[in-house]
């Protein structure tokens with residue numbers, strides 16, 4: 001079975017995991033530290049989870065029973081695959097997309113049914129629905145905006161898929177905040193009780209260290225899936241930190257705008273470089289394609305700049321994924337890319 005393969009080292013510039021380039025905003029960090037100083041370390045987590053659920057439910061006008069938290073959206077997705085997978089069950093997902101889907105399929109002992117994205121990485125909704133029907137799938141997953149391709153699946157296509165399949169449909173919205181709430185499928189939950197939206201605090205809220213993610217779904221789905229989690233699965237340190245981050249989420253908005261704007265600015269700069277294809281992105285990262293990708297990856301690594309190379313992954317040959325840093329950081333790696341591609345290294 002393949003393992004999650006990111007070659008890590010102490011990078012000068014770490015742009016390989018779509019993390020936020022900076023830690024919490026100072027005001028948020030101050031509140032988190034104050035809250036952490038009066039934790040009852042002897043107690044299992046209890047009301048802390050409830051506080052967080054209350055906030056999310058109220059923000060999206062959902063009942064509290066419709067929201068469930070996990071250790072990153074990774075744990076949510078993994079457990080959904082366990083709950084709906086198993087022998088003789090098929091799980092349909094796009095390819096290329098988040099590399100963990102096919103690993104969770106295996107661990108869940110299910111049959112994976114990848115649906116190839118089109119040449120421009122868009123998702124053909126008819127083809128996807130057909131794959132779900134033909135395989136009599138128990139679970140289907142879409143990722144919007146999609147990792148690693150960066151493109152958004154139009155909401156009407158997500159709705160079309162929901163309308164035309166009757167198995168559970170997970171909409172993985174790990175990068176949604178960069179595209180804006182209008183693009184979210186949350187508003188469709190009332191209409192489609194077989195739809196599950198997965199979100200994370202790891203990207204736009206820069207809380208990857210704490211591992212916090214959640215799902216929003218019909219309460220019957222939540223009741224069923226929560227059985228796959230161990231008791232008290234989320235620790236109090238992460239719960240109270242996420243609670244404050246969510247309370248203060250407006251503090252993150254300027255950063256989200258900055259990363260989105262940087263993505264656009266850098267994409268325009270990269271497009272000027274001969275021999276490089278840049279894909280449109282609604283996220284905090286860009287996907288590049290070049291016949292020189294492997295050598296460029298090696299060159300950047302020599303400069304201490306870590307980006308994500310996909311090796312020979314299907315449909316991602318000669319592709320690199322680069323997460324946005326601060327403006328200064330982006331200028332630094334952009335300069336190195338220009339130097340390498342211009343042959344001036």
Ligand SMILES: Cc1ncc(COP(=O)(O)O)c(C=O)c1O
Pocket residue numbers: 017018071072073074075098143146147172174175199200201202208211212213
């Ligand atoms: C599309 C997608 N979904 C889910 C995740 C999992 O994120 P986390 O477990 O940090 O919430 C990631 C992380 O990179 C991702 O790219």
